[in-house]
Amino acid sequence: MSVIAFYILTVLCIFSALMVVFSKKPVHSVLYTIFCFFNIAGHFLLLNAQFLAIVHIIVYAGAIMVLFLFTIMFLNLNAEVEPHKSNLLKVAAVVCGGLLLLILVSCLKGAENIPVNPMLDTQMGMVKNLGMVLYNEYMLPFEMLSILFLSAMVGAVLLGKKETK
């Protein structure tokens, strides 16, 4: 049952990820991205990580992508008005994408040899266990991340602020 669900989610996920790149209209790309996020949330649910799944939807689908869609609608980007990219840019994009692919492949090359740990707790994804791990074992990195976010926010506000003359 969960295997079938896994394959359905995976096919939908890859399809929507490809459609993000292939759609002509920017708004469609954003909507496919959101659909892709929902599929990833489904994968989290299959791993019994309910908290992560819901937070994934709240943060990515519910907040970040709303802002994306907001910006694209605000600028009213359409297929007709989209400027043609120069060939140099296209070549650069292909090279960058290829490099990313190379890194991903080299990272995941040995992944199929890693044995599944049967001792792993299936309740690991529950919010209580996750909180315990985050605030005990990974306390310092977690707090550092929040400071990083804060500094990014302060930077964004500083950039967005009008200069007073």
Place this chain on the structure above:
Amino acid sequence: MELFDLLIKLALVVAVFTIALVIAMYSTYAERKVAAFLQDRLGPNRAGPYGILQPLADGGKMFMKEEIIPSKADTFLFILGPCIAMMTACMTGVVIPWGNTLIIDGKAYIMQVTDINVGILFAFAVVSIGVYGIMIGGWASNNKYSLLGAIRASSQMISYELAMGFSIIALIMTTGSLSLRDIVEQQSGFHWNFLYQPLGCLLFIICAFAETNRAPFDLPECETELVGGYHTEYSSMKLGFYLFAEYINMFISAAIISALFFGGYNFPFLDKIDAPHNVITLIGTAIFFAKIIFFIFFFMWVRWTLPRFRYDQLMHLGWYVLLPISILNVLVTGAVTLFRNGQFHF
């Protein structure tokens, strides 16, 4: 036996769905009656006694109207918009505990479709994706007024979600659980959360008004500036879905407000009543619905009393007033919780 369990769940799902639709249907009637009452008019009184059949007449009219899809519109997204609005409106009802347990053949059945341990976050997630219905519909109409309505809706949602999230965080700090059922059960008797979280409760109610696009925050459909707002181009039942989704959202928000802050199905002197368990459960559910109907009335009361905000006032209220107050509320709640647990050393 397992089939019976499944049938009970199915019956609950159908019941929740039907009740949500019926209450939303009669909210449209109630809204007009309340408006009439507050403005010293009669309101609808032609269809049936006291106009009680008015929602059916309205629904019939919506179905019969001509369906118009603008030729420059993005057809698929134009249809998808109201679908998403309606679907997300109906989804939240599954995590709300409608009552205590019912005992059938010595086995307890909870009157809730599902009790997931992140229930409150689920409700929050569904509310946060609900805005896509408005955004997609507004954009796909290919109309400047619709687009403005959609943009207003999204920025309003984002702004008020923050304060709402912080008020929920403060509540979770006092209850220690994310499950809506646990939160309701902790409020047995008269330990209702609004006594412990008065500020959080007020913030949550204000944000609920903004999230459901109700007056005084109904700027996405501000008819004096934007014709009809995001649904300017919609007609027939698609328009009906948008309007109907708003009323379902109102019902669900009223249910969540009464479950989180006003005791849910609990009522004072619960233990004084000498009655079978099932009867008490049913009384509790009836009281829960009484609370919900009061809050729906409250939504309407505010709509026909307060004038609409200006857009900059709305943003100012969200970012400069509600957000700092809600952060302060979280800080104070955290400090008090630590102090009461004896973990706070000066």
